Amino acid sequence: MSDSGRWNPYVAGGLSGLVMVGSVALSNAYFGASTTFVRMAGMIEKAFAPEHVAGLAYFTKEAPIVDWQWMFVVGILLGAFVAAMLSGTYRVQAVPDMWRERFGTSAGLRGVAAFVGGFLALFGARLAGGCPSGHGLSGVAQLAGSGLVSLVCFFVGGLIVARLLYGGRR
Structure with missing residues (x-):
């Protein structure tokens, strides 16, 4: 990190590349999160109307579960929080x-x-x-x-x- 608390973009890019290599090695999956929120909505809806979710065509092929994409989104949130805390730039601001x-x-x-x-x-x-x-x-x-x-x-x-x-x- 630099004196301003911001990461060097080359270091951050290199580390992102290493995270992608790790993702492929551990889960055989590349970065991506486009189905995460649809599945999360399906998980919430399943708690209230499981028979309705079971009948939806989308969820017959893509089950509403916690999967690697969901964990990827959680990791982005946690990683951003940790990076902001470590850099001293974290603040709550509406x-x-x-x-x-x-x-x-x-x-x-x-x-x-x-x-x-x-x-x-x-x-x-x-x-x-x-x-x-x-x-x-x-x-x-x-x-x-x-x-x-x-x-x-x-x-x-x-x-x-x-x-x-x-x-x-x-």
């Missing part, structure tokens, strides 16, 4: 500074925007048959041309949305 400067202090507006953005990301991941980590990171690791195209499109899309939301501010 409205990030950049958002506050551009849109004001409303936590409700921030929550609605985050929900809509999350919905669009999940919809796009389901529509594309995979998420950015699955198509982009895992695809590039497998030297798939489609993975490289996906990764470039995710970055360009992120740059465009950031420019639209924050107007080029730092």
Whole structure:
């Protein structure tokens, strides 16, 4: 880590690559999490209406269970928390500074925007048959041309949305 508490991107990228190698070696699976939230919804629904979930065509081939993708998402959450704690940058903040400067202090507006953005990301991941980590990171690791195209499109899309939301501010 540098003096600012941020990780060197080359070190972080190298460590991510080692995590992917470990993932393939231990679970025979590449990064990806596009079905995690659908399965989690199925697990919750199964607690209240098991006969309904059993009759859904999607869950006859993809059972709503805790699997490696679910653990991958939990690992991302825990890893981000540990990294923030170790770097000294962790803080609870309902409205990030950049958002506050551009849109004001409303936590409700921030929550609605985050929900809509999350919905669009999940919809796009389901529509594309995979998420950015699955198509982009895992695809590039497998030297798939489609993975490289996906990764470039995710970055360009992120740059465009950031420019639209924050107007080029730092």
